Amino acid sequence: MNRSLLAILTLSALGAGLMAPRPLQGADEKTAPKAPAKEAAEPAKPGPAAPAAKGEGKGEPKGEAKGEAKAESKIAIEHDELGRVVIKLDAEARGKLGLELARPAIATAAPEARAYGHVLDPGPLAGLANDLASAQAAAAASAAEWARTKVLQGQGNTSARAAVLAEAAARHDELAVRALHDRLALAWGRELADRGDLTTFVQTLTGLEAAVVRIDLPGGERLHPAPAAARLVTLAGREVAAQLLGPALSVDPGLQGQGFLFLVPTNQPRLLPGEAVTGFLRLPGAAAAAVVPPAAVIRAEGSAWVFVAAEDKSAFTRTPVTLEHRLEKGWLVSPVGSLTNQVVVTGAQALLSQESKALLKPD
Numbered sequence: 001m002n003r004s005l006l007a008i009l010t011l012s013a014l015g016a017g018l019m020a021p022r023p024l025q026g027a028d029e030k031t032a033p034k035a036p037a038k039e040a041a042e043p044a045k046p047g048p049a050a051p052a053a054k055g056e057g058k059g060e061p062k063g064e065a066k067g068e069a070k071a072e073s074k075i076a077i078e079h080d081e082l083g084r085v086v087i088k089l090d091a092e093a094r095g096k097l098g099l100e101l102a103r104p105a106i107a108t109a110a111p112e113a114r115a116y117g118h119v120l121d122p123g124p125l126a127g128l129a130n131d132l133a134s135a136q137a138a139a140a141a142s143a144a145e146w147a148r149t150k151v152l153q154g155q156g157n158t159s160a161r162a163a164v165l166a167e168a169a170a171r172h173d174e175l176a177v178r179a180l181h182d183r184l185a186l187a188w189g190r191e192l193a194d195r196g197d198l199t200t201f202v203q204t205l206t207g208l209e210a211a212v213v214r215i216d217l218p219g220g221e222r223l224h225p226a227p228a229a230a231r232l233v234t235l236a237g238r239e240v241a242a243q244l245l246g247p248a249l250s251v252d253p254g255l256q257g258q259g260f261l262f263l264v265p266t267n268q269p270r271l272l273p274g275e276a277v278t279g280f281l282r283l284p285g286a287a288a289a290a291v292v293p294p295a296a297v298i299r300a301e302g303s304a305w306v307f308v309a310a311e312d313k314s315a316f317t318r319t320p321v322t323l324e325h326r327l328e329k330g331w332l333v334s335p336v337g338s339l340t341n342q343v344v345v346t347g348a349q350a351l352l353s354q355e356s357k358a359l360l361k362p363d
Contacts, residue, residue, distance in 0.1 A: 075087065075088070075089045075093055075354055075358065076088040076089070076358075077355060077358040077359070080317060084317050084318055084319060084320075085317070085318040085355055086315050086316070086317050086318075087307070087315065087316045087318075087351055087354060087355055088314060088315045088316075089314070089316075089354075090314065094313070097347050097350045097351065097354070098346060098347050098350065099344055099346065099347040099350075099351070100344070100345055100346035100347060101309050101313065101342040101343065101344060101345065102293075102342060102343065102345045103341070103342050103343075104290035104291060104292050104333075104339050104343055105290070105291040106288055106289070106290055106291075106336060107288070107289055107290075107291050107332060108286050108287070108288055108289075109286065109287060109288075109289050109324060109325075109332055110282050110283060110284075110285065110286055110287070111282075111283045111285060111286075111287045112231070112280040112281060112282055112283060112324060112325065113217065113221075113223060113227070113280070113281045113283060114278065114279070114280060114281075115215045115216060115217045115218070115257070115260075115278075115279045115280075115281055116215070116216060116218075116255065116276070116277075116278055116279065117213055117214045117215035117216055117259075117276075117277055117279055118213070118214065118274060118275060118276050118277065119211050119212070119213050119271045119272060119273050119274060119275045119277065120188075120211075120212045120213065120214055120261075120273065121273040121274065122202065122205035122206050122212070122273065123206075123273075124187065125184075125187070125188055125192075125202055125205065125212075126202050126205070126206055128180060128183060128184045128187065128188075129184070129198050129199060129202045131180050132177065132180040132181060132184060132198070133198075133199055135173065135176045135177045135180050136177050138173045138176070139170070139173035139174050139176065139177045141173075142166070142169040142170040142172070142173040142174075143170045143173070143174070145166050145169065145170065146163075146166040146167050146169070146170040148166075149162055149163045149166035149167075150163060150166075181193055185249070186249050186250070187249075187250075188212070188261065189245055189246040189247065189248065189249060189261045190246065190249075191245050191246035191261075192212075192245055192246070192261065208267055208270060208271075208272070209266075209267055210263065210264060210265055210266070210267050211263075211264040211267045211271045212245065212261060212262070212263055212264075213232060213242060213261070213262045213263075213264060213271070213277060213279070214248055214252075214259055214260070214261055214262075215230060215232075215259065215260050215261075215262055215277075215279035215281065216248070216251075216252045216255040216257045216258070216259040216260075217255070217257035217258045217259070217281075218255060218257050219255060219256040219257050220256070220257065221257050221258065222257075222258045223258060223281065223283070225284065226244060226247060226260065227244060227260065227281035227282050227283060228244055228282060229241065229242065229243055229244060229262075229282045230242045230244070230260075230262050230279045230280060230281045230282060231279070231280040231282070231325060232262070232264065232271075232277045232278070232279055232280075233277060233278045233279075233280070233325075234269065234271070234275060234276075234277050235275075235276055235277075238269040239269075239325075239326070240264055240267075240268065240269050240271070241264075242262035242263060242264050242279075243262060243263045243265065244260060244261075244262055244263075245260075245261040245262060245263050246260070246261055247259065247260055247261070248260060248261055260281070262279070280324075280325055287334070288334075288336045289324055289332045289333060289334045289336060290321075290332070290333050290334070290336050290339045291327060291329060291330050291331070291332055291333075292306060292321075292330050292331055292333055292339070292343060292345070293329070293330040293331075293345050294330050294331060295345060295346060295348065295349075296330070296331075296343050296344060296345045296348055297321070297323070297331055297333070297348075298348050298349055298352050300318075300352060303320050304320070304321050304322070304323050304333070305318050305319060305320055305321065306318075306319055306321055306333070306339065306343045306344070306348065307319070307343060307344040307348050307351050308339060308341050308342075308343050309341055309342045309343065309344065310341070311341065313342075316344060316351060318351075318352075318355070319339070321333040321334065321335075321339070322334050322335070
């Protein structure tokens with residue numbers, strides 16, 4: 001009875017909501033709804049961009065490129081009243097290029113004329129010389145026979161016919177000698193053909209102990225008087241002194257200029273027949289020229305140039321020069337009047353590169 005009354009009271013309380021059922025142990029963790037997890041921090045929204053540093057952005061390089069642009073701005077390319085290129089740069093730019101200046105030394109040298117030629121083949125000369133020697137021997141024998149025949153004829157010991165035949169043979173051989181001598185003179189010059197030691201001289205040529213070189217001036221040029229000597233320079237840069245043998249008695253079909261024959265008495269460079277050379281023919285008188293180091297000379301546009309510095313060393317003019325000839329200490333160049341100031345002796349090629357860059361740079 002008591003149990004039934006307790007059950008009724010309990011059910012009534014439940015129905016009225018006065019009691020809540022007690023959950024089982026652990027039920028809270030399994031059945032209770034979970035609180036939503038703390039949301040991850042949202043990415044920071046981009047704020048207004050900081051202003052770009054000067055010189056950055058717009059695809060412009062940073063750091064070294066900025067410095068390079070600054071260096072380029074210190075170099076300016078202009079032209080003087082003669083149309084020569086003038087490069088202007090400040091002290092900092094000169095230091096970066098490593099420029100060194102020096103005043104050219106002035107020297108006195110004989111003026112020279114440039115010509116071109118080649119080493120002659122001594123084979124044809126040897127053939128003519130041998131033919132001439134043989135003809136001279138025959139002429140000497142026939143002349144002696146004629147002289148003997150005339151003596152015998154005077155004694156009445158020979159016939160007139162024999163004397164006539166002896167005279168004819170002697171004159172024939174004499175004409176043969178003259179013909180060969182003329183051929184030799186036309187081909188090799190009269191000075192060489194008249195040498196008394198022709199046979200020995202030819203042997204030195206065929207043994208390459210000496211050499212004969214023909215030098216021809218450009219078409220239409222002539223020298224008065226003839227040069228006494230010449231410097232011969234091979235394509236490999238070897239240089240040798242030569243003595244004048246005499247004028248050539250024919251004209252080179254290609255050059256069409258005045259020609260000369262020169263002798264290289266001691267063929268130390270071992271010039272070979274047919275080898276091309278450039279001849280610098282020594283002319284009478286003397287002329288002043290400047291001596292500059294090899295590094296001071298640059299080659300551009302088919303010519304030789306040096307950079308001449310202004311008095312304040314802020315501008316450098318690319319000045320054309322003529323390379324007279326190579327010395328032990330450098331080049332002998334002219335004209336001297338354009339080289340009164342200091343010239344760039346170190347860094348000339350770097351200056352030329354700066355000029356090329358400036359010309360390639362778009363406006």
